[in-house]
Amino acid sequence: MSSTPLLELENVSTHYVSQRGTRVVRAVDDVSLRIDAGETVGIVGESGSGKSTLALTILRLLPPAGRIVHGGMRLEGEDLLAKSDVEMRHVRGKRIAMILQDPMASLNPLFTVGDQVAEPIRVHEGVARKVAWQRARDLLKSVRIPSPETRVTQYPHEMSGGMRQRIVGAIGMSCGPRLLIADEPTTSLDLTIQAQYLNLLRELQRAHGLALIFITHNLGIVAKMCDQLVVMYAGRVVESGPVSRIFNAPMHPYTQALINSIPRMNGSQERLTAIDGQPPDLSALPAGCSFGPRCPRVIERCHVEAPPTFAPEDGRAVRCWHLAPHAEGARAAQPIGAA
């Protein structure tokens, strides 16, 4: 895997700083990530884990208080942080597109669907309105909107939730992006409609060799759709690696607890494994490992020193002291307590 990755993040940190600079929220802390063309990555975490801020960081669409304070981001080898605002505008929508959770909030109620699907094409490619509208019709067809000829002239309120979300998908696909970031794309959809939509995304991905990032709290979506999994907790990546290997043998105590806490369909009447306590406040993180206060396998060292990322197996990374190799490197030299 020596080829250039599609997107590469190296030790990226994004902080939100209050106006007087007295409060700093470490929303994304030291995150490294690599996505190859055509790959599907699931970023999983609870609210406040920094997963949505990570998406906004990649697009450089942070609100004024948000700052990328550290790290590097490269898209197909190009430094994203060195780009000017104008250059970034050519990246967003054209090379990286994003789908948000609520289609009613991301569509403009005052414009027809055709206008909104055609807009990125006209902006990025400068083609005539007629050409862009024809492309919009084809796009609606490709996301399975029945009778696209009449639908292009309609407004978002005239459509169902599932259809609106497919239109948002069509807008995302309109300029043939290399990477599509979907932030909780199906939480507002019903189950059978969610299944339709996820299958549609997979078909689009295969047809266009698209890379997908799913930002979700739902491990089920990851199990169904993704190749790689990135688990975030309190702004940090605590575990990452291939989906099936993580599900079969999760290594970080948080990932283990998360996977064990999902109810299973066979209706087993046993108790669920709950994680005690609640996620920490990002502006007042505990010393050492952020998961320490909730961790069932916590040792003394966890409260003192935050663990670095260890690579217990090829392709996997885990931020936990229990995975420190016994004799390697200065920081992990001491033997670690009961594993």
Next chain:
Amino acid sequence: MVVLEAAALTKHFNAKRTAFGGSRGVVRAVDNISFAIEPGKTLGVVGESGCGKTTTANLVLGLEAPTGGAIRFEGRDLTALDAAGRRHYRKSVQAVFQDPYASLSPRMRVSEIIAEPLITNEVVAKDELRRRVLEVLDLVGLPARAADLFPHEFSGGQRQRIAIARALMLSPKLVVLDEPVSALDVSIRAQILNLLRDLQARLGLSYLFIAHDLAAVAHMSHTIMVMYLGKIVESGDARTLAMAPKHPYTQALFSAALPSHPDERRDEIILSGEVPSPLNPPDGCRFHPRCPHATARCGAEEPLLAPVEGRQVACHLFDADARRAA
């Protein structure tokens, strides 16, 4: 004896009138459904938006009056109750809603929120009130000092515990749980589901559990009832139904549920189209326009619930089985 029984329960809403005063028709939100909730047991209701599950909950809570059929609580018809009987019913049936950020008043202290149902329903001395508040707080796993705080000082999971404490204050027999964990974080959901199960075992509560997360419903329920456009299409023992659904809609619904493991492969049945409007439901079987097995008969004749392999199914596919069983 069953705690609550619904017989041929029906709720039709008149659709909004047009500008000229003409009626636009009737929304058949809940159409002729029957079910029973046993003491200490959970009835799970699943279905997609517009299937009538929230209307069913509202009918059980007495927030809506049925347009047909009856609800019987401990054997007595609700419409026949006198004022004292209705008071008793309202105390015996409580609710926990989806969003604990919306269901708790931000201006009231937790003790006031929890005590309110008791104050409005009973005459209780002040120190007795305080004692009861602390008792239910302990029951839901919150510390006594929580009583003097405001809701904004709590996380989502803790707020849901407060909402549960309020529902328990009147020692109800039945609690309606309308999506009680879907607004909560994943790591917190298991806490609340475990708490609800513990409370059921300890207090002998019955639950009407409504959720769109099928695995959570399968985990929590003793009986599951699947609704589509105001009708029950399948109902029966939770495990039997979740592991081997029979009705084509139930099969599609459960096949669309997200897997709990990436190696879990199931034959996905992807339904075409979307749920039609309950304002103008299809003739015959309401599911037939989306059903992969539909025949001409399905469009003409409505199937009735009949026993099939240990559960009730409303589908013409199983007519032969049902006759044999009868």
